[in-house]
Amino acid sequence: MKILIFSFTFIGDAVLSTAVIQPLRRRFPDAHITFLVGPRAAALFTTEPQINAVHIYDNRGEHAGWKGRLRLIKTLRREKFDIVVNLRDSLVARFIGAEHWGMGRSGGNRHAVTRYLEVLQRHGVDTTDAHPHLQLTEKELAEARRFLVGEPSRSRSFSSVGEPSRSQLRIGIHPGGNWIYKLWDAQKYAQLATILSKKLGASLFLFAGPDERELQTQLGGTMHPSPILVKTKNLRHLAAFIAACDVYIGNDTGPMHIAAAVDTPVVALFGSTNHHRSGPYGEKHTVVQSGLQLGCNPCHPGRNPGGCGAGRCAVIDGITVAQVVEAVEGYLT
Structure with missing residues (x-):
């Protein structure tokens, strides 16, 4: 067959x-x-x-x-x-x-x-408990665990290694995405990171795509304490890094779905896109929204995504840092 x-x-x-x-x-x-x-x-x-x-x-x-x-x-x-x-x-x-x-x-x-x-x-196949899933190898997971150990002020490539340790909560953050209307304000991510680090004692890992290195560097420089800047073009490596995190926070992007598929709890920020159709799949994940209704949201999928021409989505910008902190804390109780 x-x-x-x-x-x-x-x-x-x-x-x-x-x-x-x-x-x-x-x-x-x-x-x-x-x-x-x-x-x-x-x-x-x-x-x-x-x-x-x-x-x-x-x-x-x-x-x-x-x-x-x-x-x-x-x-x-x-x-x-x-x-x-x-x-x-x-x-x-x-x-x-x-x-x-x-x-x-x-x-x-x-x-x-x-x-x-x-x-x-429709063809008689049992789909009980089926969900998106990426099956990482033990080698991939072990390399990621070694990578994620070290001083949080350093920027690392996948070859960085160290001895595994689980003394801190690990939170992954990806502030990027391929459409401006999906993106929460970068400075709010910086505020969020600082609060999570101080309030929860979390170790922070800042993810970015190959075209988002400048954003990653600039944003990492405004976070206190500085996060580890995770730099890799290898999607399997990225999946393994995210799998080693306790919580993943991000916009509606591919890495968000990768996080859900490797069973890392996701806090996903939605505004312009329809979370009922493309949110993280599964009950263990959390979608955060501002609650604003402008009459045009969600505009994607739809006939005229971003048709307002505003350059940013006021609906996702309306999400507060406090809302996201609360969502993350929900996984710790």
Whole structure:
């Protein structure tokens, strides 16, 4: 049995789609499962134990346009898949010569994971307790634990090592994201970090994407005491670092979904996006909102995301530092 999972380009969407892997493994334990994913997310899954192979779908490069899509179809047809689980509702998936398991017609105001699991349910697959999951190796986890030890004033690459210690609460913070309307004010993150460090005695780890190094350095310089600046381009390393934290705090981003998938409690800040559809999946996580209703929020997903043209989202900016502190303290009681 050969199964192709038609996943996504963006990291967060791809992580959410891993929810289908566990139930497929239970139903077809000897299946060869291939994950089709965008180039930005691919590295996160190449060593995932429950996935046998990863194919890249580069819709802005090699597979752009009809010629590119035709090239992808020919490549996939040679694999002779038995089932394609088409989570992105792609027309390409219907032409690869496999039994097609597709999405329903209406998404509604339901979580993406719920809709993905319904694809399997319609074909009699038991999805009990299914959720997005990244299975890190013991080596990856051990290296992250060694990395996360040391003076909090230092900036580190993944090769930094030390002896494991668990004397302090570890809190990971990621203030970045790929859309300005999703972002909470950076200075509020700095205020939050200072309070958490002083009030809870927490050791703070400041995460950033490859294009957010300047923000990471500037923001880290305003936090007291200074956090450890975690710098890595390797998504598996990032996942292992987050798994070693006791709590993760961040905006609606791919790393937020990575945190939930490695079972780290998430405090997620939402304003412009719909947490019912794309929030951290699972009851152990907390979504913080300001409660402001401007009539336009949430604007994403929607026909005109960011259509106000304000340059920032007043709804997410309305979240107070005290709200986030309270959410974090909820995990300590």
